[in-house]
Amino acid sequence: MRSIARIMRATGSLWPFYLGILICSVLTAVGSLATPFVLKFATDAVVAALNGHGESTVRIIFTFAGLYLVMQLFSTFISNYGGYLGDIMGQRMRSLLSTRYFHKLLSLPQSYFDTQLTGSVVSRLNRSIAEVTFFIKSMSNNFFSTIITTIAVLIIMFVYYWPLALLLLVIYPTYLWLTGLTSRKWQVWERDKNEHIDLAGGRFNEVISQLRVVKSFGTQARELAAFTRHFTDTVSLTKDQSRHWHRMDNFRRSALNIVFFLMYLLIFWKTLEGDFSLGDMVLMIQLMAMASQPVAMLSWIIDSAQRAIAGSREYFEVMSLPDDPRSGSVVAPTVTGTIDRVSPDGREERAPMSNSSESLPDPVITFEDVAFAYDGEQAVLQDINLAVSRGEKVAFVGESGGGKSTLMSLLQGLYIPTEGRVTVAGFDTSTSTLGQMREAMGMVFQDASLFSGTIAENIAYARPQATREEIVEAAKQANADVFVQQFADGYDSLIGERGLKLSGGQKQRIAVARAILKDAPILILDEATSALDTRSERVVQEALDRLMIGRTSLIIAHRLSTISAVDRIVTLENGRIREVGTPSELATSGGIYSELLELQMSATAADRQRLKKFGIVG
Structure with a gap:
């Protein structure tokens, strides 16, 4: 019960x-x-009346029937009002636990999600919180009144005939003890079942979100078989779990039946002996029925309690994880649905950074002796030293897996360097509140990463308060307005999950418009056009060229034609910086960039394959 408490x-x-x-x-x-x-x-009054020792039988019937009706109506209205409070409380509890769980996930470091399936996280939220709130609501609607009634029954029975109360005092703890023995093994099976359910839910989410890929490779049967296998395993576990539970329940309930047999025997015996009147016998039988209810409910209560305990354990395991100390001011939910701004370190937030490039320090970005390795993995970056000046355009080139995207992730503060430090606009990404730092950064990735909703909502994602005129202007600069106007609802058109209704080029132009509207002085382009066809790429690149004007830009490109227009090129090899220089300097240096230029001029298949290792296309 510690988990419930x-x-x-x-x-x-x-x-x-x-x-x-x-x-x-x-x-x-x-x-x-x-x-x-x-x-x-x-009963006593009716018996007395029939024996000629009392008032009119008709009057007695109406009097006590009326009292019975009053008490039943009283109990009905009060219990239903309590049930109403329990329903509202249960929903508020679910809302509170869910929003806190979401709040926690948003505050966790990126490394947590590197090892989690999105669907499993969602499944855990739905299952754990649903089971906890269901139990609390059910318990509040039934459990409290049952416990209070049981205690009162014990007191009354002790007053009337103490052996009856003694038998109840024996059976209750015995029943709970036997149930506790059952519960230990039951929870092991439940944990295994939950693991299968979460894994199946995670895979389900992955498959549905990438259904085109699944169908394209014809792997529907394989995915269905794997999904089915998880639930088949839960059925097998449930068989063992249920067999154990009901076998033990036979012992519990048999002991219960024997004790109640003895209690009824005592009641009837005391009535025959004349110690109890018929009214007393009716009272004892009624109290016995009331005393048996909590025991009969106990199996159901414990069953739902165990599910709630298992769910709460998983919930609190996540809630106990340490927050990313740099998450800064986060919106914390309250029961009423209002929001409070809190800061993990208790400090007041600094004023928002201006989006003007002139407000940035110089250099804007520095990497100082930076090294990085994912948890338990080999180092991805080593000895990275680099400074980027205000308004400079810097391109990063290297083989796939050479650390380019990881470098951008460190820049955004998604990870903390294993060694050294990264500063952006004067903020140390390892210690600073990231919200402010990220205000100065705009990003366009290879995956446009759009959300379900309207086109306008996606463009204004970083600036939800933007006017429609500002949204349209950003779309025009991103070459998106032309295709947006072709939709029946224009900027209010729904685009589906992850922008399903848009082509790759359209999604990328929406992403560029989003960055334009944010108007951040630092821009990160992580292979922003690599997934596009030549025609779409040309349109998007034109928008990106406009976006980079006057901004400090860091570019991971896949075409040398775009790299040639930057101020400096940084080449990486095996996680280390090998060269830094202008395109003209590196073109004749004999290094990686020079090699890429030569490979691009070659028509051999081997050289084309070598280019692909760098993510470069001709």
Whole structure:
């Protein structure tokens, strides 16, 4: 129950609902307990009347039937209001836990996601939080009133006949002990099942998001077989889990049946002996029925509790991971849906950086003795020393896997250098609040990475407050306005998940428009046109050329024609800088760039293949 208590503490802001539900539970228990007493007095009164020792039988019937109706109506209305509070509390809890989970994911370092399947992360969110909130809501609607009723029944039985209360005091802890023995193995199976479900969910998300690729390679049957295998394994695990649970349940419930047999036997025996009146017997039987309800519910409560415990364990494992200390001011959710700005280090945020290039220090970007390796892997970058001046255009060239994209990831602060430091606009990417630093940066990647929604929303992603006129102007500069106007809804056209309705060239022009609208003084182009056909590339490159004017630009290019227009070229080999110079200097240096120029002039297949290793096309 520590996990449940942890959930309750984590959602302490819902205490008004907890209190309201507790009050309703107490009142519901009072109403439920009053009913057996009404039936007891009614039975005794009717028996007395039939024996000629009391008031009119008709009057007795109507009086006690009326009292019974009042108590039932009272319990009905109160329990339903408590159920209403429980429903609202459950949904607020789900909202709170979900937004906190999302908030946590947004605050984690990029390295966490390098080893996670997106679908598994989503599956864990849906399953874990759903199971936790379902249990808490169910428990609040039923559990509290049941526990209060059980305690009251024990007290009443102790007053009337203490051996009955003693038998109940024996069976409850025995039942819980037997259930605890069952629970240990049950949770192991549940954890294994959840792992299969998360892996299947992760793969499902991957396949659906890349369905064209799957169909193109004709691997539908293989993917379906792998997906089915995970769920087949869950069925096998469930068989073992359920067999164990129900085998133990036979022992638990058999012990319960024996104890209740003894209790009923005692009640009937005491009535025959004259120690109990018929009314007392009716009262005891009613209380016995009420006492048996929590035990009968216990299996269901424990079953759902175990699922909630398993889910909460996975939830809190993620929540306990350390945040990226550089995440800075993050929007933290509250129960009411409002937002609060908080800073992990408790410091006030600095004023937003101006987008003017003149406001940047010089040099704008520095790499000082930088080395980097992914967790447990061989170093990708070593001994990187480079300074980029304000307004300079620098291109990076090297074989695939040589560290170019990793260098850009360090620049964006996605990773922290293993050694050395990277500064951008005066910010150390290892220690500074990244939000401000990234305000000064615009990016266009090989993958346009659009979101579902409208064209206008995607262009304005970095500046959601932009006017429609600003959005249209950015699209025009990106050569996107022409095709946007051809859509029936223009800029309000929905483009589908990841821009499914757009061609590669159209998506890339939207990405360029997004960077233009952001108007950041530093620009990163990571093979921004490598996935396009020649005609689309020409249109997008024209937009990129306009975008780079007056900006500090870092370019990973796949055509030497674009590299020739930069101020400097940096060549990388095996994660180290080999050359730095102007295109004209490196063209005759005999190094990598010079080799690329010679290879581009060659028509042999071997030389063309060598070019591809550098990501360069002719």
